[in-house]
Amino acid sequence: MTEPTIAPGAALDRVRIGIVSISDRASSGVYEDKGLPALQDWLARAIRNPLDCVPRLIADEQPLISQTLRELADGGCHLVLTTGGTGPALRDVTPEATLAVADKELPGFGEQMRQISLRFVPTAILSRQVAVVRGQCLIINLPGQPKAIAETLEGLKDAQGHSLVPGIFAAVPYCIDLIGGPYIHTQDAVCAAFRPKTARRPLPV
Numbered sequence: 159m160t161e162p163t164i165a166p167g168a169a170l171d172r173v174r175i176g177i178v179s180i181s182d183r184a185s186s187g188v189y190e191d192k193g194l195p196a197l198q199d200w201l202a203r204a205i206r207n208p209l210d211c212v213p214r215l216i217a218d219e220q221p222l223i224s225q226t227l228r229e230l231a232d233g234g235c236h237l238v239l240t241t242g243g244t245g246p247a248l249r250d251v252t253p254e255a256t257l258a259v260a261d262k263e264l265p266g267f268g269e270q271m272r273q274i275s276l277r278f279v280p281t282a283i284l285s286r287q288v289a290v291v292r293g294q295c296l297i298i299n300l301p302g303q304p305k306a307i308a309e310t311l312e313g314l315k316d317a318q319g320h321s322l323v324p325g326i327f328a329a330v331p332y333c334i335d336l337i338g339g340p341y342i343h344t345q346d347a348v349c350a351a352f353r354p355k356t357a358r359r360p361l362p363v
């Protein structure tokens with residue numbers, strides 16, 4: 159008789175994550191979208207739980223962005239990550255569309271992202287990212303440059319892989335605990351989640 163097999167991550171909660179790439183040119187086919195693959199790849203590297211990623215590729219239209227965020231948050235996503243449309247250009251309206259669906263704003267995420275990004279590019283100061291809670295969903299804006307996705311989520315490391323500036327994702331699992339979502343276990347080599355001692359749970363075996 160063969161041993162029953164346990165799927166990897168079976169004992170961990172499933173996590174549903176909306177990933178939204180907001181770009182006029184990628185959504186109209188002028189260039190290939192690199193935002194959704196970058197988001198999906200990073201999340202698959204960083205999170206141990208089984209993931210359901212729900213992708214959307216849309217233009218920089220404020221009502222469409224807000225409607226997409228509402229659908230994802232109200233449709234059971236625990237986390238929604240957007241990329242693009244956070245700058246000062248006339249068509250950049252992602253922060254406004256995000257604030258329009260918010261119950262609460264969490265300014266620390268945007269502040270930390272700009273701190274991280276300033277270590278990579280001086281124009282980080284132009285990014286107006288916000289993070290908000292809608293119901294039981296955390297929504298975070300990331301910049302549009304595909305490489306900025308890993309930079310902001312993971313932070314800056316030295317040549318040995320030690321953290322120099324913590325990435326914003328370190329605070330995401332505990333935030334999701336606090337809004338009643340699933341317990342997220344991270345791959346510490348990619349991004350170690352920070353939780354107060356009393357909130358930590360061991361990795362199920």
Ligand SMILES: Nc1ncnc2c1ncn2[C@@H]1O[C@H](COP(=O)(O)OP(=O)(O)OP(=O)(O)O)[C@@H](O)[C@H]1O
Binds near residue numbers: 180184190247302
């Ligand atoms: N989804 C994406 N896929 C691939 N590359 C992107 C994407 N979004 C942005 N980029 C790259 O990053 C650069 C800066 O992004 P930014 O969001 O400022 O673009 P944009 O000028 O608002 O135009 P668009 O909305 O048409 O992407 C772009 O010129 C492009 O090279």
Ligand SMILES: Nc1nc2c(c(=O)[nH]1)N[C@H]1C(S)=C(S)[C@@H](COP(=O)(O)O)O[C@H]1N2
Binds near residue numbers: 246282300307309
């Ligand atoms: N980590 C990181 N952050 C970054 C960048 C980048 O290349 N890397 N680009 C900056 C630039 S040039 C702009 S205009 C703003 C806003 O970009 P967005 O409109 O694509 O969201 O993000 C900034 N933040």
